[in-house]
Every structure is written in C-alpha cells, then in structure tokens.
Amino acid sequence: MIALDAMGGDYAPDEIIKGALRCVKAHRMKVALFGPQEELERRLDQLDVQWRDYPLILHDAPDIIGMGDEPVDAVKKKINSSLVKTITSVANNTSSVAISAGNSGAVMAAALFSIGRTEGIDRPALVGLLPAFQHPVVCLDLGAITDCRAENLYQWAHLGFDYAKKILGIDRPTVGLLSNGEESTKGSLITKEAFRLLQQSPLPFIGNIEPLHIIQNRADVVVTNGFTGNILLKTYEATVSFCCSFLPQDMRELILKRTALDRQSGAVLLGIKKPVLVVHGNAHADVIERALLLAQKISLQ
Amino acid sequence: MIALDAMGGDYAPDEIIKGALRCVKAHRMKVALFGPQEELERRLDQLDVQWRDYPLILHDAPDIIGMGDEPVDAVKKKINSSLVKTITSVANNTSSVAISAGNSGAVMAAALFSIGRTEGIDRPALVGLLPAFQHPVVCLDLGAITDCRAENLYQWAHLGFDYAKKILGIDRPTVGLLSNGEESTKGSLITKEAFRLLQQSPLPFIGNIEPLHIIQNRADVVVTNGFTGNILLKTYEATVSFCCSFLPQDMRELILKRTALDRQSGAVLLGIKKPVLVVHGNAHADVIERALLLAQKISLQ
Numbered sequence: 001m002i003a004l005d006a007m008g009g010d011y012a013p014d015e016i017i018k019g020a021l022r023c024v025k026a027h028r029m030k031v032a033l034f035g036p037q038e039e040l041e042r043r044l045d046q047l048d049v050q051w052r053d054y055p056l057i058l059h060d061a062p063d064i065i066g067m068g069d070e071p072v073d074a075v076k077k078k079i080n081s082s083l084v085k086t087i088t089s090v091a092n093n094t095s096s097v098a099i100s101a102g103n104s105g106a107v108m109a110a111a112l113f114s115i116g117r118t119e120g121i122d123r124p125a126l127v128g129l130l131p132a133f134q135h136p137v138v139c140l141d142l143g144a145i146t147d148c149r150a151e152n153l154y155q156w157a158h159l160g161f162d163y164a165k166k167i168l169g170i171d172r173p174t175v176g177l178l179s180n181g182e183e184s185t186k187g188s189l190i191t192k193e194a195f196r197l198l199q200q201s202p203l204p205f206i207g208n209i210e211p212l213h214i215i216q217n218r219a220d221v222v223v224t225n226g227f228t229g230n231i232l233l234k235t236y237e238a239t240v241s242f243c244c245s246f247l248p249q250d251m252r253e254l255i256l257k258r259t260a261l262d263r264q265s266g267a268v269l270l271g272i273k274k275p276v277l278v279v280h281g282n283a284h285a286d287v288i289e290r291a292l293l294l295a296q297k298i299s300l301q
Numbered sequence: 302m303i304a305l306d307a308m309g310g311d312y313a314p315d316e317i318i319k320g321a322l323r324c325v326k327a328h329r330m331k332v333a334l335f336g337p338q339e340e341l342e343r344r345l346d347q348l349d350v351q352w353r354d355y356p357l358i359l360h361d362a363p364d365i366i367g368m369g370d371e372p373v374d375a376v377k378k379k380i381n382s383s384l385v386k387t388i389t390s391v392a393n394n395t396s397s398v399a400i401s402a403g404n405s406g407a408v409m410a411a412a413l414f415s416i417g418r419t420e421g422i423d424r425p426a427l428v429g430l431l432p433a434f435q436h437p438v439v440c441l442d443l444g445a446i447t448d449c450r451a452e453n454l455y456q457w458a459h460l461g462f463d464y465a466k467k468i469l470g471i472d473r474p475t476v477g478l479l480s481n482g483e484e485s486t487k488g489s490l491i492t493k494e495a496f497r498l499l500q501q502s503p504l505p506f507i508g509n510i511e512p513l514h515i516i517q518n519r520a521d522v523v524v525t526n527g528f529t530g531n532i533l534l535k536t537y538e539a540t541v542s543f544c545c546s547f548l549p550q551d552m553r554e555l556i557l558k559r560t561a562l563d564r565q566s567g568a569v570l571l572g573i574k575k576p577v578l579v580v581h582g583n584a585h586a587d588v589i590e591r592a593l594l595l596a597q598k599i600s601l602q
Contacts, residue, residue: 067482067484068484068485068486069486070486131543132543133543133546143481146481146488146489146490147489147490178532179528180444180447180527180528180531180532180535181368181531183368183369184369185369185370185371187447187528188447188448188528189447189448191528210535210539211532211535211536211538211539211540212535212538212539212542214539215539215540215542215543224532226481227480227481227488227489227492227529228528228529228532230481230482231479231481231512231525231529231532231533231536232532232536234481234511234512234513235512235532235533235536235537235540236536236540237512237513238511238512238513238515238516239512239516239536239537239540239541239544239560240540240544241513241516242432242433242434242516242560243540243541243544243545243556243560244544245434246555246556246559247548247552247555247556251548251552254547254548255544255547255548258547259540259543259544
C-alpha cells in the first residue's frame with residue numbers, strides 16, 4: 001500500500017487524484033489517498049464513477065498544510081492534515097511508502113517526528129538523480145536542510161554512497177563535494193571543513209567538483225547543502241526549459257528526453273527509517289503516476 | 302589604459318596575449334600587460350613581430366599567483382605578481398580598469414587592499430548578467446564572498462539596483478532574493494534575515510525568487526551569496542552545454558546565441574572604488590577581447 005497526500009502541491013487535489021486513478025486502474029497498485037473525505041469522493045465521482053471498483057482507499061484528513069506554513073509548527077498543530085496522516089500511515093506500517101507534493105519542510109518534519117532518524121544520521125537529506133552524459137548522478141541534499149554543518153555533509157556523503165550503490169548498481173561510487181571551484185582551497189567555511197572530514201573517511205572521495213563536472217560524470221555522488229542543492233536542481237530545470245523555448249517541437253522533445261526531465265518523479269528523503277517521496281509542488285497527474293511507480297519499486301527492494 | 306593580468310587563467314599567457322593583441326590591433330585600445338617581461342616579449346615576438354608598433358605596454362611582474370593559492374596570503378606575499386601589479390596600476394591611476402582571469406579570490410583581496418571599499422559597503426560582490434526571456438538579469442554575488450551575512454546581501458541589493466539602473470537603463474529596477482522557494486518562510490537563516498531587511502528598505506523588493514523566475518524576468522536584480530551564486534551561474538552554463546551536445550550544429554549556434562553564452566566577457570567587482578573585471582579561468586583569446594571591450598565601455602562611463 002502506497003500512502004498519497006491528496007492535498008499537497010499546486011494542482012491538488014485534482015491532479016493528485018488523477019495520478020492515483022491512473023495507477024490503480026492501469027497497474028492495479030494499492031493506493032491510500034489522504035484528504036477531506038467528502039471532497040475527495042465528490043471529485044472522484046466526477047472523474048470516474050467506477051472508482052470504488054479499484055484498489056483505492058480514502059482516509060479522512062480534513063486539515064491542510066499550505067506551502068507557506070512554518071513546517072514544524074504546522075506538523076505539530078495540524079495532526080489531522082493530509083500531509084501528517086500520509087506520513088503517519090508509513091510510521092505505523094499501514095503503508096510501505098509515503099508520497100507528498102506538499103510543503104517539503106513539513107513532510108520532513110512529519111517524517112522525523114513520526115518515523116524517526118536512521119542511526120548515525122543527525123539530519124535527513126533529499127536525494128535525487130541529476131541527468132549526465134554517461135549515467136545519472138546521485139545528488140543530495142536537494143532542499144531538506146537549508147542550514148547545515150560539515151558533519152551533515154559528511155553523513156550525507158555516506159547516505160549518497162549507499163543509495164548510489166543500490167540505485168546505480170555501482171560497486172564503489174565516487175563522491176564529490178559541490179564547490180565554487182575544484183581546488184581544495186575553494187569553498188565556504190562549512191564545505192572546507194567537510195572536505196577535511198571526507199578526505200579522512202573510507203569513502204572514495206574525489207574532492208571538490210563544479211556543476212560542469214556533474215554532467216561530465218566526474219563523480220557518482222554529489223554532496224551539498226539543501227539551499228544550494230535546491231538552486232542547482234532548479235537552475236538545471238529552468239535552463240533546460242529556457243533552451244527548449246528556442247527550439248522546434250522535435251528538438252524540444254529530444255532535449256527533454258535526453259535531459260530526462262520528462263521522467264521526473266520525485267526526490268527520496270534519506271536518513272529516516274522508512275521511505276518517503278517528496279514530489280515537486282507543480283506536479284501534474286503524470287508526475288504523480290511516476291512517483292507512485294517509483295514508490296512501488298522502492299517498496300519492493 | 303586597461304591593465305591586463307597576462308598570467309591569470311588556465312590558458313595564460315598565450316590566450317591572454319592573443320586577446321590583447323587583437324584589441325590593440327583592431328581597436329587601437331591601450332593595453333598594459335603584466336607578467337614576466339622576458340617571457341611576454343618572447344611570446345609576443347612569436348605571435349606578431351610587429352607588436353611594438355601597437356599601443357601595448359609591458360610591465361615586468363615575475364611572480365605568479367596560482368588558482369589554488371590562498372588568496373589573502375598570496376596577495377600579501379607575492380607583491381610582484383602579475384595579478385597584484387595589474388590591480389595596483391588601477392589603484393594608483395596608471396590604468397582606468399583592471400582585468401584578470403586569475404584566482405578570483407586573490408583579485409578581490411588585491412582590490413580591497415590597494416583600491417579600497419566603497420563607503421557603506423562592507424564586502425564587495427561580483428556582478429554579472431544572466432540571460433533571460435525579455436532582457437538580461439543583474440545577478441550578484443557570483444563568487445566573491447562564499448560566507449556572507451544578511452547585511453551583505455542587503456548592501457549588495459543596493460549595489461545591484463544601482464548597476465541595473467546604469468547597465469539595463471531601467472528607472473527603478475526590481476530586486477529579488479534567490480531562495481529555495483518563493484514563500485517568505487523559505488530560505489536559509491541568513492536569507493530570511495536579509496528578507497526582513499529588504500522588506501524595510503526603500504528598494505522595490507519583490508521577495509524570494511527561484512531560478513525559473515530569473516529567466517522569466519520576475520526581477521531585474523537577483524541577490525544571493527557568492528557560493529550559491531557561483532553554482533547558479535556555472536549550473537546555467539553547464540546545462541546549456543549539456544543541451545547543446547544533443548543538437549545539430551545550426552541549433553547549437555541558435556541556443557548559444559539566444560542564451561548569450563557566446564558573448565560572455567567577465568563579471569565586474571562592485572563595492573570597491575575603481576572597476577575591476579574578473580574573467581572566467583577558462584578564458585580563451587575571444588573572451589579576453591570581449592572583456593577588454595567591456596572594460597573600455599566601463600571606463601568611458
């Protein structure tokens with residue numbers, strides 16, 4: 001069973017519901033949808049009167065956590081929100097994976113409170129795959145923790161290393177530290193300290209790397225803080241869109257295919273005991289469908 | 302007279318010398334070249350035996366500051382380096398603008414020591430133009446200060462505002478704060494504090510903006526710290542290259558033209574009393590030529 005927050009994201013609940021419907025119909029996937037029950041039923045009736053025939057379960061969650069809500073406060077106060085209830089259903093083993101396109105800070109806070117941290121990891125990180133020439137590169141943190149310490153970067157390098165082994169199937173993935181120059185003297189105070197920690201670690205650390213090195217596959221894993229990682233990912237996406245806007249339709253499709261933006265599904269929150277998928281707030285039904293398929297894949301591992 | 306560091310960058314001194322030669326020949330621009338005099342003369346003789354006929358002056362600077370040198374140390378110790386002597390020639394009014402493709406941290410340190418800060422500005426910032434749909438966007442800091450305070454971001458917003466008025470010719474340019482989400486609750490501790498300062502300022506502050514909003518021209522000026530700004534710029538460049546690699550020659554040229562990467566020349570160090578141009582380390586002769594032309598434009602203002 002995959003738990004899905006019906007009220008998270010810019011196009012909730014309609015696009016979330018549509019994505020869920022596609023999965024339960026086409027793939028017979030078991031999905032638990034969290035949101036205001038009556039509203040969800042009304043929308044589902046409009047979309048497909050036969051929805052009750054599919055493995056789709058509704059759970060009433062009348063409250064909503066908005067994108068602008070302060071994460072920790074919202075999670076503590078809105079215990080009947082779709083977001084909190086989605087995460088809780090994984091914490092109490094009712095579902096195997098949770099998905100939300102809502103307030104990513106709140107998703108993280110809820111995951112920390114109800115699921116709890118992996119041993120040895122002080123703070124979680126959002127991990128995703130960035131397209132590159134030879135194979136995708138594991139990048140973290142993509143936005144979970146905006147203010148981090150060198151020890152967090154060090155721990156995330158280990159999380160990324162383990163994730164790359166599993167997802168990319170590489171025996172000893174190399175790890176790079178995102179910086180404003182490849183020389184060891186480049187970086188912020190925090191990345192310089194993380195550099196020293198990583199040099200002393202058993203990981204195959206290759207040093208500082210720049211954005212161009214990521215797409216050149218100089219490392220299999222790239223570690224950075226959540227603020228810069230988020231800007232990295234969104235700048236990549238924005239620049240692909242910018243380039244595509246000047247191209248004819250066939251070239252645009254080629255670029256979207258090669259840069260794999262059409263296959264985006266979500267980032268996985270690492271460093272907590274159970275898997276949680278965080279989906280971009282502007283997710284339409286196709287992204288939700290892919291997120292559900294990724295969640296199913298993760299839950300089968 | 303434009304002062305040019307002949308030994309800065311990955312392809313120094315040959316590509317720097319070639320760029321300078323083109324400018325003094327084609328545009329009759331006065332250029333002062335700093336580096337080990339004998340080596341420069343030997344290379345110039347190889348490139349063009351008639352170089353002494355052009356308005357090109359050599360200044361002996363035997364030391365070299367490398368890309369990996371610790372900036373402040375290097376500037377203090379290597380007072381006879383090409384980098385320090387280039388900057389000093391602007392400080393003592395021998396030249397009007399300085400250009401270096403060398404260690405950008407060292408360029409900044411030398412500029413601070415010998416030229417000095419603009420009143421009211423605690424730390425300088427590198428400013429550049431990022432291409433966008435309607436017109437280029439003024440972005441800073443692109444890599445001068447990797448660790449900054451909220452007050453620095455606030456001061457840079459003013460520098461960017463003044464620069465945009467002059468360069469973009471906009472009466473009251475709008476200012477955005479780069480963040481990992483457009484909601485006012487998003488950001489690092491430092492950007493949140495800067496947000497509050499900017500809200501209380503007389504600037505036309507539009508709030509947090511994300512990378513996609515930059516190319517959509519939601520703001521005329523974008524402010525961020527030097528670490529993230531550097532990643533933003535380099536991710537933009539890397540992604541354009543990545544997209545171009547999948548395109549046929551004609552489409553590639555179209556993209557390079559529209560994204561204006563073919564017109565790059567350098568970033569300007571703001572917050573010091575005289576203009577200094579910092580050029581990307583991988584600059585070839587064409588980039589040096591454009592940097593010299595930009596320097597001439599700035600010196601005429």
